[in-house]
Amino acid sequence: EPEVTQTPSHQVTQMGQEVILRCVPISNHLYFYWYRQILGQKVEFLVSFYNNEISEKSEIFDDQFSVERPDGSNFTLKIRSTKLEDSAMYFCAAPRGTGDPTPGYTFGSGTRLTVV
Amino acid sequence: GQNIDQPTEMTATEGAIVQINCTYQTSGFNGLFWYQQHAGEAPTFLSYNVLDGLEEKGRFSSFLSRSKGYSYLLLKELQRKDSASYLCAVSTGGATNKLIFGTGTLLAVQP
Helix, strand or coil: CCCCCEECCEEEECCCCCEEEEECCCCCCCEEEEEEECCCCCEEEEEEEECCEEEEECCCCCCCEEEECCCCCCEEEEECCCCHHHCEEEEEEEEEECCEEEEEEEECCCEEEEEC | CCEEECCCEEEEECCCCEEEEEEEECCCCCCEEEEEECCCCCCEEEEEECCCEEEEECCEEEEEECCCCEEEEEECCCCHHHCEEEEEEEECCCCCCCEEECCCEEEEEEC
């Protein structure tokens, strides 16, 4: 471990700015997920990504969010115009077994996003 | 709807045993996970149950009853380092197999 790493570990941005959060590197994973955790609250599902396409997204994942796998390894989450309520820890996750969505996920170390 | 309930906080003594309960009602079920999370860190995998019964792994055990929508995590020989949040999460199955999390149980292990 870790099978999943994230950068940056902490990002501070001004409201209205765009941010890009990254999972690097990823290899041999077909499934990817983004979750977020607002301070003191539960971990919430944002989006799942399978074979370079979004397979499911939650109500949180509105038009301000997008995901990409630009170069076959990095996996990015973009927030186009950040709001104060986007402040949270963002976790990338991938299945523990190569290409197998069970029996568990490995979470990246997380990016703490602070919107001011 | 999706609903996962677990106690908000628990306190236990070093060396003791503690049981953290979780009840769930979800639209799909493909297994139940327990994660440990220290403040400011990522969740780390503890256990997985997909069939009824008890899974044991060292000091940690997890139990599942699918008919009752119930699980518990049992921690034995508690150590101070076990102080953390314990997250119950259900995998919903289907094409996505996403996790739905409970709010977590903050466990404080006292000397």
